Amino acid sequence: xLSTEDGVRAVRLAREGLVAALGGPAASVADxxxxxxxxxxxxxxxxxxxxxxxxxxxxxxxxxxxxxxxDRAVRSAAVSAATEDPRFPRVRVAELASLTVEVSVLTVPxxxxxxxxxxxxxxxTVGRDGLIVDGYxxxxxLLPQVAPxxxxxxEELLEGTCExxxxxxxxxxxxxxxxxxxxxxxxxERTPGGAVVRGER
Numbered sequence: 001x002l003s004t005e006d007g008v009r010a011v012r013l014a015r016e017g018l019v020a021a022l023g024g025p026a027a028s029v030a031d032x033x034x035x036x037x038x039x040x041x042x043x044x045x046x047x048x049x050x051x052x053x054x055x056x057x058x059x060x061x062x063x064x065x066x067x068x069x070x071d072r073a074v075r076s077a078a079v080s081a082a083t084e085d086p087r088f089p090r091v092r093v094a095e096l097a098s099l100t101v102e103v104s105v106l107t108v109p110x111x112x113x114x115x116x117x118x119x120x121x122x123x124x125t126v127g128r129d130g131l132i133v134d135g136y137x138x139x140x141x142l143l144p145q146v147a148p149x150x151x152x153x154x155e156e157l158l159e160g161t162c163e164x165x166x167x168x169x170x171x172x173x174x175x176x177x178x179x180x181x182x183x184x185x186x187x188x189e190r191t192p193g194g195a196v197v198r199g200e201r
Contacts, residue, residue: 002105006038007187008196010074010103014047015193017075018082018101022093035071042066044106044182045073046143047081049091052100052192059085064109064132064141064182074103102188104143106130109180117173123181124154130184131161135177140165144184145199 002010019025032039046062059081063073078101082091091099109132114120124131130144140161147157158179159169171177186199 002038002185002187004187004198006036007103007105007185007198009035009039010045010070010105011101011187011189011196013071013074014078014101014103015096015189017078018091018096019093021079022082022091022096024093024096032071039071040069042068043070043073044108045070045077046104046106046184047074047077048102048104048143049081049099050102052098055100057088058095058099059088059091060143061085062104062106064106066106066108070105097192100189100192102186104145104184104186107183109182112179112181115175120158120172120179121154124157126152126154126157128183129157129181131157132180132182133158133161133165133167133172133177134180135165135167135171135174138165138167140167143186144182145186 043066044063046060048060049058050056051058061080061084062077112120112123114123126147128144130142132139132141142161142164158172162169162171172179187196188199189196
């Protein structure tokens with residue numbers, strides 16, 4: 001569990017990484033030695049960029065698994081969200097003043113215990129769970145905040161994650177398709193470069 005202060009630091013690291021990578025004015029890059037110990041721990045991380053105002057998605061990329069330390073994962077995911085999301089053109093430095101940064105720190109994904117459709121639906125909780133679907137050589141991920149934003153049910157979250165993976169919506173019912181769930185601590189800027197708040201679970 002991250003403190004709110006750690007969440008603020010994570011969002012600031014992401015924005016500093018963006019400014020440095022996109023060629024903006026020199027940022028006060030955090031001194032790694034001064035970061036709390038949690039930033040040295042491997043964590044799964046996603047960084048989401050949204051237009052302000054309005055909240056339209058501008059980029060979202062991350063690491064589902066804890067393969068990098070938190071500080072490295074945040075910086076890397078932020079830059080990738082701005083420059084490598086295939087759904088959007090590369091973010092220009094002039095855009096940073098109108099984009100908010102959101103950092104989601106993930107728990108380790110775990111397979112759903114249930115095998116029957118009705119049990120799977122009961123095991124998935126909208127607002128708490130993000131999902132990863134793997135099957136037939138492809139995979140897809142949706143963060144926990146997506147379903148509430150879209151007004152989805154548990155079934156719609158499962159279907160949406162399958163579609164994100166390029167699979168049929170009902171593929172989650174296929175025994176050959178693996179579904180894993182995870183939770184996330186979410187920290188977001190209210191305004192570009194402004195106050196950071198912790199998302200509700």
